[in-house]
Amino acid sequence: MSALTDMLADWMPGQRWFGGKGREWAGVTEEGFFLDQSDPALSVHRVRVEYTDGASDTYLVPLSWRSAPAEELSTAFVGAVSGSHGENYAYDAMRDRDATVPWLTHLVAASTVGPMRFHPAGVAYIPEGLPGDVISTEQSNTSLVFGETAILKLFRRLEPGLNPDVEIHDALRQAENQHIAGLLGYIEVDDPNGLEPATVAMLQTFVPNASDGWRLATSSVRDLYAEADLHADEVGGDFAGESERLGEATASVHADLAQVLPSEPADRDWYATVAGQMTARLEAALAVVPDLAEHADALRSLYAAVADTTEPVVRQRVHGDLHLGQVLRTTTGWIVLDFEGEPARPLAERRELDTPLRDVAGMLRSFDYAARHMLVEQPDDPQRAYRAQEWAERNRRAFCEGYSAAGGVTLSxxxxxxxxFEADKAVYECVYEARNRPHWLMIPLSSLSRLAAGN
Structure with missing residues (x-):
């Protein structure tokens, strides 16, 4: 391997967006090009990691290059490579403000640079010339905020095909949906093997002074816990009205997606396939979370009933990973973010037609999490447990009522x-918590007790 490849191989496993942690590597290759050669220079690299199990991932790594160390960028330092004129110092270009300007410059110019092509949407002002500030809380992607005007999301793991986040935002923009942040453009890179180009990044309108749905919901729960003698509907921070409006916004998004992108009624084979997938995920989860065993038979029966249900389902494009952390409350209403779907799933699967019920189930699970996350600190407090259940039921019901009223459907x-679908999501959560936050495992397990019992 080259010195650059060695450097990237040492650095990448420590990054939050790297999804191959703990997997054994069989090899790594890299190819790159310069996007800008001013000072600092900006290069873009596609790094392909091959694993010993035969799988592989390709990651996008932008680097900024300096001729001398930059102390203010010490936390973004990637490594040094010897050149004909001495050492060249590489930094994570998404955390080097001086190296962020070229992204929007090329987007405004609709440039083609090497294999990379820039596509402005041509619908709004793009703040050319401004540097971007990285958002440090993200995991699978990396985003830059340019002033208070635009936000650029860089998709770290590359796959051939148009990313659903771009595709769906573009469709909803054409439908003039009021519950999204407008798409300003996107960037793609040609596939070296002749497959479809991969989406590199997307630029959206930035929504300043907005509140994260999770923070608003959990603040409401804290207000309830602080008022020992009041019910959820009596507390000043009651969230049910917002939950109802969020249901209305979700239904609006689903309705427009069904109008502007393909949709079709589900056939019997689809129900059987979904039931089989749910059961397979449960069986795999049992090997990871032994505590699931007490619910296994009831869940198998619940999933088996899916194959025989007569509930009508329209298959269409959906969000795919909807929860309270994916929505923002602005002064005018709710905004839905991140239509990428679950990043761990292959892109082709994320673009398949699905049921809006999957999104609804994801949001209902999120209400349970918001209500119960503080119980982790006091798991044996029956009063808090009762109040958490009361808050969850009130807000789940309000969301369903808002969705039903706006969507013209009966949703219960x-x-x-x-x-x-809720149980399937909770099983996934059990596996995640067992591997990452064992002390949170009680949250999905308690929900499965209710779901398995049909309550």
């Missing part, structure tokens, strides 16, 4: 099909 959290 008691639906057997919706309950199966």
């Amino acid at each position: 959290s008691d639906s057997a099909l919706l309950r199966a």
Whole structure:
């Protein structure tokens, strides 16, 4: 391997967006080009990691290059490579403000640089010339905020095909949906093997002074816990009205997606396939989370009933990973973010038609998490547990009522099909918590007790 490849191989496993942690590497290759050769220079690299199990991933790594160390960028330092004129110092270009300007410059110019092509949407002002500030809280991607005007999301793991986040935002923009942040453009890179270009990044309108849905919901829960003698509907921070409006916004997004992108009624084979997938995920989860065993038979019966249900389903494009952390409350209403779907799933699967019930189930699970996350600190407090359940039920019901009213459908959290999607999501959560936050495992397990019992 070259010195650059060695450097990247040493650095990448420590990055939050790297999804191959703990997997054994069989090899790594790199190819790159310069996007800008001013000072600092900006290069873009596609790094292909091959694993010993035969799988592989390709990651996008932009680097900024300086002729001398930059102390203010010490936390973004990647490594040094010897050149004909001495050492060249490489930094994570997404955290080097001086190296962020070229992204929007090329987008405004609709440039083609090497294999990379820039596509402005041509619908709004793009703040050319401004540097971008990195958002440090992200995991699978990396985003830069340019002033208070635009936000650029860089997709770290590359796959051939148009990213659903770009595709769906573009469709909803054409539908003039009021619950999204407008698409300003996107960037793609040609595939070296002749497959479809991969989406590198997308630029959207930035939504300043907005509040994260999770923070708003959990603040409401804290208000409830602080008022020992009041019910959820009596607390000043009652969230049910917002939950209802969020249901309305979700239904609006689903309705527009069904109008502007393909949709079709589900056939019997689809129900059987979904039931089989749910059951397979449960069986795999049992090997990781032994505590699931007490619910296994009831869950198998719940999933088996999916294959025989008569509840009508329209398959269409959906969000795919909807929860309270994916929505923002602005002064005018709710904004839905991140239509990428679950990043761990292959892109082709994320673009398949699905049921809106999967999104609804994801949001209902998120209400449970918001209500119960503080119980982790006091798991044996029956009063808090009661109040958490009261808050969750009130907000789940309000969300379903808002969705039903706006969507012209009858949506109930008691639906057997919706309950199966919720249970499937909770099983996934059990595996995640067992591997990452074992002390949080009680949250999805307690929900499965309710779901398996049909409550």
